[in-house]
Amino acid sequence: MTARFKRKLLRSVERWIKNRKVIPVVLAVLLLVCLFAYTEYMQNRRLSVDPATYAQLLRLVAKVESKENYNAYFGNVGNSTVNFISMPIAEVMKWQSEYVSQGNPSSAVGKYQIISTTLTGLVDELNVDTNQSFDQAMQDKMAVALIERRGAEAYANGELTREEFAANLAKEWAALPRVIGENSDASYYASDGLNKSLVSVDEVLKAIEPIGVTPPLTR
Numbered sequence: 001m002t003a004r005f006k007r008k009l010l011r012s013v014e015r016w017i018k019n020r021k022v023i024p025v026v027l028a029v030l031l032l033v034c035l036f037a038y039t040e041y042m043q044n045r046r047l048s049v050d051p052a053t054y055a056q057l058l059r060l061v062a063k064v065e066s067k068e069n070y071n072a073y074f075g076n077v078g079n080s081t082v083n084f085i086s087m088p089i090a091e092v093m094k095w096q097s098e099y100v101s102q103g104n105p106s107s108a109v110g111k112y113q114i115i116s117t118t119l120t121g122l123v124d125e126l127n128v129d130t131n132q133s134f135d136q137a138m139q140d141k142m143a144v145a146l147i148e149r150r151g152a153e154a155y156a157n158g159e160l161t162r163e164e165f166a167a168n169l170a171k172e173w174a175a176l177p178r179v180i181g182e183n184s185d186a187s188y189y190a191s192d193g194l195n196k197s198l199v200s201v202d203e204v205l206k207a208i209e210p211i212g213v214t215p216p217l218t219r
Contacts, residue, residue, distance in 0.1 A: 047156045049212050051144050054152070057169075057207040058112075058143055064175040064198040065113040070136050072113065073099070074106035084109055089138070090130035093119060105194055110134065112143040113173070122146070146172050156212025166204045170197075177201050 059068075066072035071084050084092055096107035096116040107116040114122070122142045123130060132138060150168040154160045160168070166179040170188040174195035178188045189195040 046153070047212050049148070049152050049156045053210045053213055054144055054147055056210055057147065058140070060199060060203065060207040061143065061169075061173050061176070062111045065108075065173055066111050068111060070111045070139055072110065074108040074113065075104065085133065085135045085139075087134050088131050089119070089123065089128065089134050092134045093130070110139045111136075112139060112146070113175075114139075114142060114146075118146070125149075152211055155208070162205050162208050166201070166208055169204070169208075175199065176204055179204065 062068045067077050069077055069079065071079050071082060073079055073082065073084070082095070084095075087095070092109060093116060096109060096119070100107050100116070108114065109119075119142075122128070122145055126141070126145055128138075147169070150172055151160050151165050155162070155165040163179050166176070167181075167188075170176045170178045174187050174189040175198040176187070177185045177197040177199065179201050183190070184201055185197055187195045187197040190197070
């Protein structure tokens with residue numbers, strides 16, 4: 001065996017050994033690429049919830065919280081004197097603060113009975129200018145945000161059961177039943193002496209059912 005052939009053979013062996021060390025790294029990189037691709041695929045195939053499918057739930061919430069009155073406030077669901085829908089949001093927030101300071105137990109206002117702390121959070125979350133009116137469209141928009149905050153997308157994608165989603169909603173709206181656990185027909189806030197459930201568990205579950213389903217095209 002010539003020296004030249006020995007050197008060539010040695011170089012081949014060295015390359016082979018070097019490549020053997022690289023293989024685990026290559027496999028790891030390929031695994032990561034596949035993992036990222038799968039994650040992106042799963043995210044893209046998640047159902048996007050059509051807000052139109054909240055309609056039945058929104059009607060139910062409005063019915064039991066305010067009798068569908070956009071100008072309702074805690075203690076006066078039939079209010080027609082205080083015109084919240086024509087007020088800027090900043091003025092509504094001021095009204096809520098003054099109402100509670102007068103000794104009233106809740107600051108809930110509007111069709112969906114939004115309390116002051118929730119309204120402040122929604123203003124930040126939705127990047128709302130408080131000079132905008134607390135009108136019908138704004139109240140509906142905020143109610144949709146509250147439904148989504150409580151897990152509408154997770155429910156539509158099978159990550160929450162109807163019962164779990166309904167239980168989350170009960171934490172948002174006191175007139176809804178808690179659904180899960182003892183006294184499932186009672187309000188989540190029943191112990192505060194102010195609130196009680198005004199609708200059955202079955203009615204809530206039925207209102208939730210359409211969420212995530214794209215409504216049929218109309219001609």
